[in-house]
Amino acid sequence: MRVCVLGGDGYLGWPCSVYLSARGHQVLTLDSFIKREWEKKVGSEPLAVVKSLEHRIEAWRTLSGHDIAFRVVDIANEPEALCDALATFQPEAIVHFAEQCSAPYSMASRVHAVETQRNNVMGTLNLMFAVRETCPEAHLVKLGTMGEYGTPNIDIEEGWLEVDHKGRRDRVLYPKRPGSFYHLSKVHDSANLEFGCRIWGQRVTDLNQGVVYGHTIEELGDAPDLGTSFHYDATFGTAINRFVVQVVADVPLTVYGRGGQTRGYLNIRDTMRCIELALLFPAKRGEFRVFNQITENFSVNALAAKVARVGNAMGFRARIDHIPNPRVELEEHYYNPTYTALRDLGLEPHLLTDRAIEGMILHAVRHRHRINVDSILPKIGWA
Numbered sequence: 042m043r044v045c046v047l048g049g050d051g052y053l054g055w056p057c058s059v060y061l062s063a064r065g066h067q068v069l070t071l072d073s074f075i076k077r078e079w080e081k082k083v084g085s086e087p088l089a090v091v092k093s094l095e096h097r098i099e100a101w102r103t104l105s106g107h108d109i110a111f112r113v114v115d116i117a118n119e120p121e122a123l124c125d126a127l128a129t130f131q132p133e134a135i136v137h138f139a140e141q142c143s144a145p146y147s148m149a150s151r152v153h154a155v156e157t158q159r160n161n162v163m164g165t166l167n168l169m170f171a172v173r174e175t176c177p178e179a180h181l182v183k184l185g186t187m188g189e190y191g192t193p194n195i196d197i198e199e200g201w202l203e204v205d206h207k208g209r210r211d212r213v214l215y216p217k218r219p220g221s222f223y224h225l226s227k228v229h230d231s232a233n234l235e236f237g238c239r240i241w242g243q244r245v246t247d248l249n250q251g252v253v254y255g256h257t258i259e260e261l262g263d264a265p266d267l268g269t270s271f272h273y274d275a276t277f278g279t280a281i282n283r284f285v286v287q288v289v290a291d292v293p294l295t296v297y298g299r300g301g302q303t304r305g306y307l308n309i310r311d312t313m314r315c316i317e318l319a320l321l322f323p324a325k326r327g328e329f330r331v332f333n334q335i336t337e338n339f340s341v342n343a344l345a346a347k348v349a350r351v352g353n354a355m356g357f358r359a360r361i362d363h364i365p366n367p368r369v370e371l372e373e374h375y376y377n378p379t380y381t382a383l384r385d386l387g388l389e390p391h392l393l394t395d396r397a398i399e400g401m402i403l404h405a406v407r408h409r410h411r412i413n414v415d416s417i418l419p420k421i422g423w424a
């Protein structure tokens with residue numbers, strides 16, 4: 042398949058480009074490298090050095106013999122360059138990772154909120170028009186997030202809800218109650234994409250992905266020339282990465298508030314497989330298909346306890362601290378999402394075993410000299 046990967050310099054876009062090329066697909070990746078600018082702006086550095094995209098593509102070619110083509114394009118600001126890339130490459134599928142992905146970043150100020158929504162919503166809108174003009178049959182696989190749903194007091198369905206209202210029935214987009222301007226940008230994307238399917242017959246799979254963990258995939262191993270990013274700081278890091286690094290840095294694991302906040306998680310290896318499955322079983326023309334891309338749920342308390350237990354078994358002195366929650370969110374709530382569609386297509390989950398946590402802790406040990414403890418505590422508040 043000819044697959045265009047948008048955001049190929051990122052945490053997920055790079056391994057996805059490699060994973061697909063390793064399976065014989067022809068890959069063109071686009072990135073504007075804007076994430077590297079955002080990192081500098083907020084003083085965030087990935088745990089291990091992430092080599093330039095050119096360097097990693099060359100290293101991958103040398104190792105595997107597989108080529109990944111790439112172009113520097115800002116999809117939010119350069120619609121002509123995006124059209125040109127798609128018209129020339131004629132992708133059968135497009136995997137769209139290229140968005141500002143941090144909730145705290147989007148909550149820092151008006152400027153950050155506007156920048157996030159502008160980048161994400163305009164980028165996706167430009168993409169919809171580019172597909173319509175240059176490759177209308179291409180299947181668009183878009184990364185959304187489970188955070189679009191928020192934490193409703195009813196079961197979360199996969200994108201759509203059957204509603205009985207005053208004696209009449211309809212199928213509507215699941216009502217969303219997201220928790221940041223970043224998550225809202227994804228909700229706006231979903232509404233635009235569903236509209237594109239309805240009026241232009243576009244084919245879209247919206248992957249409402251949970252929090253991804255893991256520092257590598259099989260094809261990348263621990264090769265320093267190939268590695269992807271692993272963020273643990275308060276802006277771009279995730280709770281699980283933060284806990285892993287805190288274990289190694291010998292500082293308390295910081296749980297925000299009461300710690301009952303429950304979310305869906307998945308291993309980075311499963312992210313790759315989910316995308317592959319979405320590509321192999323594409324949405325039909327005019328179909329807006331939504332998959333909830335998670336494999337298990339944890340509260341923040343459960344996650345901290347798991348990481349601390351594995352850390353202690355490895356000889357660290359992990360301890361857990363509750364700090365004031367910088368976010369406005371429910372700290373105890375009902376959470377019951379459905380996530381059967383990807384399993385029905387053949388996903389066999391890699392769960393968060395002690396071994397998986399051990400692997401991340403060992404990654405942090407290898408790069409402990411780069412840990413910046415000052416970047417871990419939250420400085421951006423919601424209220």
Ligand SMILES: NC(=O)c1ccc[n+]([C@@H]2O[C@H](COP(=O)([O-])OP(=O)(O)OC[C@H]3O[C@@H](n4cnc5c(N)ncnc54)[C@H](O)[C@@H]3O)[C@@H](O)[C@H]2O)c1
Nearest residue numbers: 048050051052053073075076115116117139140142184253
């Ligand atoms: N990592 C997770 O746990 C997670 C969870 C749920 C959803 N997601 C979503 O998955 C996608 C990828 O996440 P990630 O963690 O790899 O993020 P990332 O920030 O590491 O990668 C995104 C890449 O897109 C590029 N980009 C951003 N805006 C662009 C633009 N306008 N034009 C061209 N390139 C642009 C960035 O430079 C970066 O390299 C994002 O949409 C994110 O919201 C991620």
